[in-house]
Amino acid sequence: MMRIARFYQKTLFGIFALMGLIVGLTSALYVHTVDRQLTDDFLKNSRTIARSIANSNIDLIVHQNYSALQSIIDQFVQISGISYVFVVDEKGVIIAHTFVPGVPDEIATDYKDAKDVYDRTLAGLGNFSEVTAGIVAGEAGHVHVGMDKGYIALQVQTAIGKEVYLLTMIFVASVLVCYVLMYQVSQPLDHLRGYAWHSLSSEKHASSPDPSQVKRLLERTDEVGELGRVIRWASGRGS
Amino acid sequence: MSPSSLARRGRRRGTCKLASARDVCFTLALLLITALLVEPALPEEASAGATGQSEIRLGMSADFSASARALSIELYRGAMAYLRPINNAGGVNGRRIAITAYDDQYEPDLAIRNTLKLMDEENVFALFSYVGTPTMNRTLPLLRMHQAKDFLLLFPFTGADTNRIPPYDQLSFNLRASYDQETRGLVDHFIAVNRTRIAAFYQADAYGRAGWAGLREALAKHGLEIAGEATYRRGSPFDQSYDRQVAIMQRLQPDAVICVGTYPACAGFIRDMRDRGVDCPVATISFVGGGAMLKLLSTAGQESNKDYTSRLVSSQVVPSYDDDSVPTVREYREAMDRYRDAIMPPDSLLYPEGKRKEREYAPLPYGFISLEGYLNAKLFVAILQRMGVDPRRADLARTVLNMGDFDLGMGQPLSFGGPSGRRQASDQVYYTVVRDGRFVPFRDGEWEAWAK
Numbered sequence: 001m002m003r004i005a006r007f008y009q010k011t012l013f014g015i016f017a018l019m020g021l022i023v024g025l026t027s028a029l030y031v032h033t034v035d036r037q038l039t040d041d042f043l044k045n046s047r048t049i050a051r052s053i054a055n056s057n058i059d060l061i062v063h064q065n066y067s068a069l070q071s072i073i074d075q076f077v078q079i080s081g082i083s084y085v086f087v088v089d090e091k092g093v094i095i096a097h098t099f100v101p102g103v104p105d106e107i108a109t110d111y112k113d114a115k116d117v118y119d120r121t122l123a124g125l126g127n128f129s130e131v132t133a134g135i136v137a138g139e140a141g142h143v144h145v146g147m148d149k150g151y152i153a154l155q156v157q158t159a160i161g162k163e164v165y166l167l168t169m170i171f172v173a174s175v176l177v178c179y180v181l182m183y184q185v186s187q188p189l190d191h192l193r194g195y196a197w198h199s200l201s202s203e204k205h206a207s208s209p210d211p212s213q214v215k216r217l218l219e220r221t222d223e224v225g226e227l228g229r230v231i232r233w234a235s236g237r238g239s
Numbered sequence: 240m241s242p243s244s245l246a247r248r249g250r251r252r253g254t255c256k257l258a259s260a261r262d263v264c265f266t267l268a269l270l271l272i273t274a275l276l277v278e279p280a281l282p283e284e285a286s287a288g289a290t291g292q293s294e295i296r297l298g299m300s301a302d303f304s305a306s307a308r309a310l311s312i313e314l315y316r317g318a319m320a321y322l323r324p325i326n327n328a329g330g331v332n333g334r335r336i337a338i339t340a341y342d343d344q345y346e347p348d349l350a351i352r353n354t355l356k357l358m359d360e361e362n363v364f365a366l367f368s369y370v371g372t373p374t375m376n377r378t379l380p381l382l383r384m385h386q387a388k389d390f391l392l393l394f395p396f397t398g399a400d401t402n403r404i405p406p407y408d409q410l411s412f413n414l415r416a417s418y419d420q421e422t423r424g425l426v427d428h429f430i431a432v433n434r435t436r437i438a439a440f441y442q443a444d445a446y447g448r449a450g451w452a453g454l455r456e457a458l459a460k461h462g463l464e465i466a467g468e469a470t471y472r473r474g475s476p477f478d479q480s481y482d483r484q485v486a487i488m489q490r491l492q493p494d495a496v497i498c499v500g501t502y503p504a505c506a507g508f509i510r511d512m513r514d515r516g517v518d519c520p521v522a523t524i525s526f527v528g529g530g531a532m533l534k535l536l537s538t539a540g541q542e543s544n545k546d547y548t549s550r551l552v553s554s555q556v557v558p559s560y561d562d563d564s565v566p567t568v569r570e571y572r573e574a575m576d577r578y579r580d581a582i583m584p585p586d587s588l589l590y591p592e593g594k595r596k597e598r599e600y601a602p603l604p605y606g607f608i609s610l611e612g613y614l615n616a617k618l619f620v621a622i623l624q625r626m627g628v629d630p631r632r633a634d635l636a637r638t639v640l641n642m643g644d645f646d647l648g649m650g651q652p653l654s655f656g657g658p659s660g661r662r663q664a665s666d667q668v669y670y671t672v673v674r675d676g677r678f679v680p681f682r683d684g685e686w687e688a689w690a691k
Contacts, residue, residue, distance in 0.1 A: 059405075059406065063404055063405055064404075064452065065400060065401060065404055066448050066449070066451070066452040067372055067376060067399045067400055067401045067445045067446070067448045067449035067452065068376055068401045068407075068445065069448070070444060070445045070447075070448035070449075071347070071373060071376040071377060071401075071444075071445040074373070074444055074445065095452075096448055097443075098443060099443070099470065100443050100470045100471060100472050101469045101470055101471065101483040101484045101487060102467075102468055102469050102470055102484075102487050103468075
């Protein structure tokens with residue numbers, strides 16, 4: 001076990017605390033940003049899909065080619081996160097949809113308000129954000145696209161999970177590196193302490209310091225070596 | 240070699256260099272002129288389809304290996320039953336007629352890929368007897384993009400409106416009546432016996448929507464609306480539970496249910512409906528694959544000792560395959576008897592993952608679908624005969640539109656063209672019910688038995 005001098009333990013703890021704080025704050029900021037951004041992106045995508053269906057298939061609706069219209073909306077449900085699409089004509093009749101085994105009651109009773117976004121909870125299916133787009137500015141009907149909130153949440157959680165995992169890994173690696181570096185810094189001090197005890201104290205330690213270690217200590221050109229040489233001088237005067 | 244000969248050779252080489260440069264220029268000029276002259280003819284050549292070929296190839300994309308395979312296999316068998324003797328006798332004007340078939344598993348994306356292959360690589364004369372609405376719907380825009388090459392879709396096995404109304408109505412010809420006509424007939428008959436609360440059970444895709452739209456329009460003519468609806472996913476098997484759909488019907492309590500689906504799902508739905516005591520009349524339309532559905536219901540009925548086929552009416556777009564009074568039906572039955580196994584699609588198409596006993600397809604002796612395939616092939620041969628010795632794809636549409644009234648021996652008038660430019664030959668819808676384990680005609684007066 002690598003022991004670090006008590007002298008440095010508080011510093012080490014301070015560094016760890018600071019790093020933890022940085023990781024924590026970064027994660028929190030990231031969670032907030034990603035959550036908002038991904039959710040916005042998903043809603044934006046579904047709105048784009050709704051608009052694209054609404055703007056590009058006016059002829060099919062006018063000619064009442066519902067089969068071709070259904071072919072088109074079926075393709076969009078294959079996109080991850082898009083759970084359902086339905087098209088309402090100008091009379092408020094659902095003329096194409098992707099529901100099985102049928103249009104949920106929650107939708108059948110509430111889809112004619114032409115709201116921009118509906119927040120829905122469908123029994124047995126989950127929670128959905130439903131965006132709408134008007135066909136010919138709403139004159140010919142509306143396209144509704146339902147995004148699974150569970151899917152959005154899962155995507156957000158996955159993105160956040162990956163980031164937090166990375167930050168945690170960086171934190172753990174930094175802690176280990178820090179610890180090793182501090183150990184390397186504190187080791188000569190520990191040797192110096194042992195040398196001082198051995199040289200100056202009347203209560204001699206059971207084990208005397210390794211002469212090669214003492215030699216290396218006294219040869220150092222830094223403050224530790226200087227202190228070692230002072231201790232040697234002081235012990236020489238004392239004796 | 241003497242120096243003089245070397246000098247001569249050097250001079251000659253110089254001359255040759257000049258001559259070869261002249262030759263190259265001349266050749267290039269010739270090539271350019273040829274290219275300029277030939278290039279305008281290339282699209283025409285490419286669109287010819289049959290010129291210089293010993294056979295006429297028809298391209299077919301259909302589900303040969305997945306949930307609706309019985310429909311495609313029987314349609315193919317019926318067509319081959321007609322073409323086989325024609326080919327044995329030397330073909331039409333010396334050209335045999337071959338069907339190049341690809342499996343699309345009833346998946347639109349595969350149908351698109353197959354169609355591209357059939358047009359670009361196989362350079363087929365025409366696309367023929369495609370099976371299914373969702374697949375056809377996605378193929379039509381492709382045909383529109385390749386309109387300059389004159390590819391046409393002949394006699395698809397679907398009654399959807401997509402190829403009958405703009406913008407895709409000029410890209411195909413139909414033999415059969417539409418789903419709108421089938422559902423209209425069913426609705427009219429149900430309403431005539433006071434069954435006005437009509438619900439729909441349909442496939443959640445373009446096919447189901449086509450039937451739904453026909454039903455809605457038919458009811459609207461009587462001032463009515465669809466009483467309610469239940470849907471299922473394309474490819475749903477017979478073994479699956481249809482309880483959720485039946486629960487909807489139990490809640491609706493309809494006077495009749497019209498099913499717009501394929502045989503496994505419709506059979507499963509009818510079984511579960513009857514098991515839960517919903518006993519109103521049920522109708523299916525022609526695409527269901529009556530023979531395959533009957534087989535499933537009969538087997539299930541034997542196992543549970545119930546009759547799942549009562550109060551079941553199926554609309555058809557061809558006469559009954561049992562009706563010997565119709566000349567074409569007689570021919571068809573003879574051909575089916577003669578070629579039974581010899582007209583099966585190749586195993587590589589039916590069993591892409593290898594032939595296994597439990598997946599082996601047992602062909603039906605006769606059926607509405609193989610009869611339709613037979614009639615499709617017969618009609619194509621009639622068209623080809625009118626195109627003369629050098630049939631060209633570019634002339635196909637004109638030839639069909641010039642046919643006017645014609646007779647395929649179906650016991651009903653057929654026509655293409657005319658003042659309205661008809662692209663659907665038949666408007667006739669037939670109704671059948673199950674008696675003694677087989678579909679038999681359901682005459683107009685017999686609907687009274689279902690009066691409410």
